[in-house]
Amino acid sequence: MKVTSFFFLFFSLFLITAQETPTDFLSADFHKGRREEVRNLMPDNSVAVFFANAERNRSNDVDYIYHQDPDFYYLTGYKEPNAVLVIFSEDQTSVDGKIYNEMIFVQERDARAEQWNGKRLGIEGTQIQLGFQMAFNGSEFEKSNIDFKNYEHVLFFDFKTDYRDLGGKADLFDLIKTFKVKTNYPSDYNATKQQIYNMITSTDVENSANVAQTLGRYLNYEEALKSDALLTGYVNAQDNGKRKEIQEKVKLELKSNNLNSYMLEEIMNTLRETKTREEMVLLKKAIEISAVGQIEVMKAMHPNMSETEIQGIHEYVYKKYGAEYEGYPSIVGGGNNGCILHYIENNKQKVGNDLVLMDLGAEYHGYTADVTRTIPANGKFTKEQKLIYDIVYNAQEAGIKASVVGAPFQAPGAAAAKVVTEGLIELGIIASPGEVKTYFPHGTSHYLGLDVHDKGTYGAFQENTVITVEPGIYIPEGSDCDKKWWGIAVRIEDDILITKDGPINLSEMAPRTTEAIEKTMAMPSVLDNFTLPSLD
Numbered sequence: 001m002k003v004t005s006f007f008f009l010f011f012s013l014f015l016i017t018a019q020e021t022p023t024d025f026l027s028a029d030f031h032k033g034r035r036e037e038v039r040n041l042m043p044d045n046s047v048a049v050f051f052a053n054a055e056r057n058r059s060n061d062v063d064y065i066y067h068q069d070p071d072f073y074y075l076t077g078y079k080e081p082n083a084v085l086v087i088f089s090e091d092q093t094s095v096d097g098k099i100y101n102e103m104i105f106v107q108e109r110d111a112r113a114e115q116w117n118g119k120r121l122g123i124e125g126t127q128i129q130l131g132f133q134m135a136f137n138g139s140e141f142e143k144s145n146i147d148f149k150n151y152e153h154v155l156f157f158d159f160k161t162d163y164r165d166l167g168g169k170a171d172l173f174d175l176i177k178t179f180k181v182k183t184n185y186p187s188d189y190n191a192t193k194q195q196i197y198n199m200i201t202s203t204d205v206e207n208s209a210n211v212a213q214t215l216g217r218y219l220n221y222e223e224a225l226k227s228d229a230l231l232t233g234y235v236n237a238q239d240n241g242k243r244k245e246i247q248e249k250v251k252l253e254l255k256s257n258n259l260n261s262y263m264l265e266e267i268m269n270t271l272r273e274t275k276t277r278e279e280m281v282l283l284k285k286a287i288e289i290s291a292v293g294q295i296e297v298m299k300a301m302h303p304n305m306s307e308t309e310i311q312g313i314h315e316y317v318y319k320k321y322g323a324e325y326e327g328y329p330s331i332v333g334g335g336n337n338g339c340i341l342h343y344i345e346n347n348k349q350k351v352g353n354d355l356v357l358m359d360l361g362a363e364y365h366g367y368t369a370d371v372t373r374t375i376p377a378n379g380k381f382t383k384e385q386k387l388i389y390d391i392v393y394n395a396q397e398a399g400i401k402a403s404v405v406g407a408p409f410q411a412p413g414a415a416a417a418k419v420v421t422e423g424l425i426e427l428g429i430i431a432s433p434g435e436v437k438t439y440f441p442h443g444t445s446h447y448l449g450l451d452v453h454d455k456g457t458y459g460a461f462q463e464n465t466v467i468t469v470e471p472g473i474y475i476p477e478g479s480d481c482d483k484k485w486w487g488i489a490v491r492i493e494d495d496i497l498i499t500k501d502g503p504i505n506l507s508e509m510a511p512r513t514t515e516a517i518e519k520t521m522a523m524p525s526v527l528d529n530f531t532l533p534s535l536d
């Protein structure tokens, strides 16, 4: 075949493939750049090891839909299970003289497995599509000559206990086992203890009172920590001299092996807190899709709808736009059900004339939205519903206004809580500020990104951070206030981009004032004439 016709064929195939499946994923360059940032934050002579997420069983031979670990995805773009990423702080030289600073071990191609469960990228795909030069099959991890003893720090996330031996070769179970053997991972390794040891060594004894206090709390939770003589000694030390003495011993203990299961958390919190331009394209798309879902439901809602049906309309809109998943289980609670903060049964058959609290987020190419609207099923807020709604609305406005560069992470929460407190006192629902937690029992903000509760440092706000601002008031049946408020639950949640020019509401497309909601609910819906045959 001539080169030109070969090129034409290749290009046509590329176009056909491009039309068949989405192409707007994070680029290989993005993931490479993120690995470079990890490397920049790693200490000298260290190696970082990341494992893919575990596959989890739903029932019998059906697993839950696989979801990659967000850190792993952020650094690789690899969406399959049973993989390990290794990043070195400095260049390494292989026996045949190759220079490299990272390796990835992936699932081996397997025609039979792929016939049942879908295509695998394999070594070649990982090299070509994800841009890794040093890609290997998982089975080669055991044979690899990475000598973990040679590094001053081996950074990793300690292991959860919910991964299983699937019987295959080089599954996650085997990869972790290999890592443990290669690193001399002690059978009694305790990640919390390592973290506390780190806290002790990195805090001057002059400021150690706080650490001792925090430590005291940890000791109450974990039996294994109580038996550690250094920790109990530190907590019970009467003076700084004694603490200094223990601190030195803790330092030696930390140095006794090179395993470090706390530093990667700090590194990934730092990186994932702020979003790059490429990430923002996907995150904005997830948020806008979710806002459109809210609009379509507002138009379609009527009192005979079930919570499940309402959930289905949101999720259909997500799929229509190509969002693969929901970022978390959808919450649709009519009336009193809205008082359960993470209500996911969604099985009330008719929402009737109640408020319906809808907290849902599309996940688009890994990035998830988190948007809540609370609307009256019959299209009109009652006087009581509106009074409560407007307090939450004003609290949210205050919270959004406080979401500015340099403000402490707690600023939106403090601003919102003040408005809710004053509002509930004015309505006679509470008598003093101390009671506000009864009706507003959750925080106001979290980071948003690859995870719905995304990673971050919880320090002062930086530009290009996305947070939620989500105050709420929940008054369950039987509450200690006038009956007329019972069963009212309101949460309003928007996704806010913090910029140096102030906050930007990325979900503002979804109507938020009572007037705008009522106006949207009066609009016709394509679902008005959508009927299905009765199966009774």
Ligand code: GLY
Residues within 6 Å of the ligand: 328, 359, 360, 370, 446, 452, 470, 493
């Ligand atoms: N949807 C969970 C949350 O709002 O945090």
Ligand code: MN
Residues within 6 Å of the ligand: 370, 446, 468, 470, 493
């Ligand atoms: Mn949220």
Ligand code: MN
Residues within 6 Å of the ligand: 359, 360, 370, 371, 372, 493
């Ligand atoms: Mn939410």
